[in-house]
Each structure stands twice: as C-alpha cells, then as structure tokens.
Amino acid sequence: MRTASIIRKTHETDIAVEVNLDGTGAYDVSTGIGFLDHMIEQFSRHSLIDIKCHIKGDLHVDQHHTTEDSAIAIGQAITQALGDKAGIGRYGDVNSPMDEALSRVSLDISGRPYLVWKAAFTQDKLGEFDTEMVEHWFHSIAQAVGITLHIELLYGSNNHHICEGIFKGFARAMRSAVELDPRKGGAIPSTKGILGQASL
Template identity: 70%
Template sequence: MRTATIARKTSETSIDVAVNLDGTGRYAVSTGIGFFDHMLEQLSRHSLIDLDVKTVGDLHIDQHHTVEDTGIAVGEAIAEALGDKRGIRRYGDALSPMDETLTRVALDISGRPYLVWKCAFSQKRLGEMDTEMFEHFFHSFAQAAGLTLHVETLHGKNNHHIAESAFKGLARALRTAIEIDPRKADSIPSTKGML
C-alpha cells in the first residue's frame, strides 16, 4: 500500500494528513473552512485517494496560512506515498464539465513544480472561502507534490462550478497519473532513470 502521514506544525497552523493512494476515495476532512472542506472531499472522492486532513489554523487572522499549509501538507503526503514513483503512469489529464463550466487539467508528476492557472472568479468569496485562495492552494499543492500542473477554465459563469470543476479535474488527472502501469510496473517513467 502506498501510504503516508504528515504532521506539519508551525506557529500559524497545526495539520495532520494521511493519504492512501490505493484507496477508495474515503475522506475525513476538517480545516475550519466549510467550502475548502467540500473541495478537498471532491479531490479525495474523484481521485480514489483516501484522505484524512485535520487542520487548525489562525483563521482569526485570515485564511491564507490555513489554505497554504494544508496544500503543502497534502502535497508532501502524496509525494511521500509515491516514493521513487516506480511504475506510475506519471501523466494525467482531464476535461471536467460541470453544467455550464468546463475546466481542463493536465499534470506531470515530474519533480519539477510549476503551476499555470487560468481560472477567474467574479465573486470574492464562496461561502466563507476567499476565491483568491484557490490559486494559492493549487500552487502550494503543486510545489509540495512536485507537479507540473496546468489548470484552465475553458468557459464558465457560476463560481461554485468553476472551483469544483477545477478540483474534480485535478482529482481525475491525479487518479490517472498515480496509477501503476502494468506494462512498466518495475521501472521509473523517465529516460533519466529517476524523477
């Protein structure tokens, strides 16, 4: 089983994360930000990664540290669970429709973190979550997990749908990329011999 646990404690946040890459999409998520919890639950359910997240952050200041550090901790847990990345498909992509919204997500578990983000919101908040924090989560997650990650809303109007299609697209792309390729289960998917 490809599993990992991460405990990240700072003066701003206290976070415990556990992942099982070969799970069923079971989740237990609590960050203190309801809409963020909902998005992380979507990430787990549609990637089939079992995800436990318990975040206590300085929400009396704002959401920045809570969202950023949760992205880092979840990314670190996935990177640790992947180990040397032997046998994985490495690449994944998804078109994620949600009513009027369509988001494209493509990623490479390359060890070279990079985010291209082309998603725009017309509201400052969804529920109690600041919409500017979505990009920050994806950036923090990609950096910590070692992903080259491209996320683009091709069209959409409803802010909830835009956010959710991005998370579901990430989930589906991750699901493909972390799967073991039965034709190459014993090798690293790179001509360099390492990722």
C-alpha cells in the same frame, strides 16, 4: 499499500494528514473552512486517494495559512507515499465539465513544480472561502508534490461550478498520474531513470 502520514506544526497551523494512494476515495476532512473541506473531499473522492486532513489554524487572522498549509501537508504526504515514483502513470489530462462550466487540467508528476493558471472568479467568496486562495492552493500542492500543472477554464459563469469542476478535474488527472501501470513493470517513467524530488 502506498500510504503516508504527515504532522506539520507551525506558529500558524497544526496539521495532521494521512493519505492512501490505493484507496477508494474515503475522506475525513476538517480545516475550519467549510468550502475548503468540500473541495478537498471532492479531490479525495474523485482521485480515489483516501485523505484524512485535520487542521487547527489561525483563522482569526485570515484563511491564507490554513489553505496554503493544507495543500503543503497533503502534497508532502502524497510525495512520501509515491516514493521513487516507480511504475506510476505520471501524466494526467482531463476535460472536466460542471454544468455550464468546462475546465481543462493537465499535469505531470515530473519533480519540476510549475503552475499555469488561466481561470478567474467573479466573486470574492464562495461560502466563507476567499476565491483568491483557490489558485494559491494549487500552486502550493504543485510545489509540494513536484507537479507541472496546467489549469484552464475554457468557459463558465457560476463560480461554484468553476471551482468544483477544477478540483474534480485535478482529482481525476491525479488518479491517472499516481495509479500503477502494470505494463511498466515497476520502472520509473523517465528515460533519465529518476524523477526529481520536490522540496518545500
């Protein structure tokens, strides 16, 4: 089983994360931000990556550190569980519908972190969650895992649907990318013979 756990403590957050890349989408998430919990749960359920994520953050300041560090810690755990990435699919490409909203998520677990973000929200908050932090969450997890990540909202009007559709699309793309492909015979999916390691 490809599993990992991360303990990350700073002056801003205290985080414990566990992941199982070969799971069933089971989750146990508590960040102190209800909508962020909901999105990480969606990521777990639709990627089939089991995620346990408990955070105590400085929410009396704002949501930035908790949101950012949740992505960093989950990303670090995924990176650890992937190891040398031998046999993985590496790529994922998903069109993700959520009612009237349609988004596209394409990614490559290349070791070269890069985020292209072409989406926007028309309200400042979803529940108590600051919508400006959605892009930053994806930037942080792309950096932590080493993902080349392209996210584009094709169309949509409901902010909740837009955000949830993007998280579900990311989940399904990650499922394709981290799953082991038996045809690869355990080979690293690169002609270089190695996939770069992200650092953060």
